Amino acid sequence: MFGQDTQILWKFSGIGKPRVTWFFNGQPLSTNDRLRVTEIDDGTSILSIRQTELGDQGVYTARAINAFGETEAQTTLKIDCIKPVINTNLNTALKVTK
Numbered sequence: 001m002f003g004q005d006t007q008i009l010w011k012f013s014g015i016g017k018p019r020v021t022w023f024f025n026g027q028p029l030s031t032n033d034r035l036r037v038t039e040i041d042d043g044t045s046i047l048s049i050r051q052t053e054l055g056d057q058g059v060y061t062a063r064a065i066n067a068f069g070e071t072e073a074q075t076t077l078k079i080d081c082i083k084p085v086i087n088t089n090l091n092t093a094l095k096v097t098k
Contacts, residue, residue: 002052002081009046010062010073018064020045025058052079 012018022029022037022045029047031037038046045062061074 002054002079004052006049006052006077007046008049008060008062008075008077009044010064011042011044012062012064012071013043014064014066014068016066016068017043018066018070020062020064022047023061023063026061029060049077052077054079054081 010020012020020037020039029035029037034050036048036050038048040046045064047060047062049056057077057079059074059076061072063070063072
């Protein structure tokens with residue numbers, strides 16, 4: 001949902017802890033105050049996105065690499081938006097004057 005926080009997480013395992021790199025639409029993901037990557041000791045890599053924006057829509061890929069090879073997982077993030085609605089009947093507020 002637009003404006004809400006979201007997380008994408010993948011758990012990787014292997015002999016020799018894999019190094020995880022995140023990508024957005026095929027490009028290396030730059031982290032900032034809104035986009036943060038957290039690694040947990042059990043091999044889970046978490047991408048946290050604060051206050052999602054329409055520009056956050058796209059394909060997110062996490063690539064894990066260790067001495068024996070690499071693997072990747074990906075998902076597509078879609079942002080739902082709610083169009084504005086009129087909550088008050090404006091006709092009752094109209095006044096005709098000459």
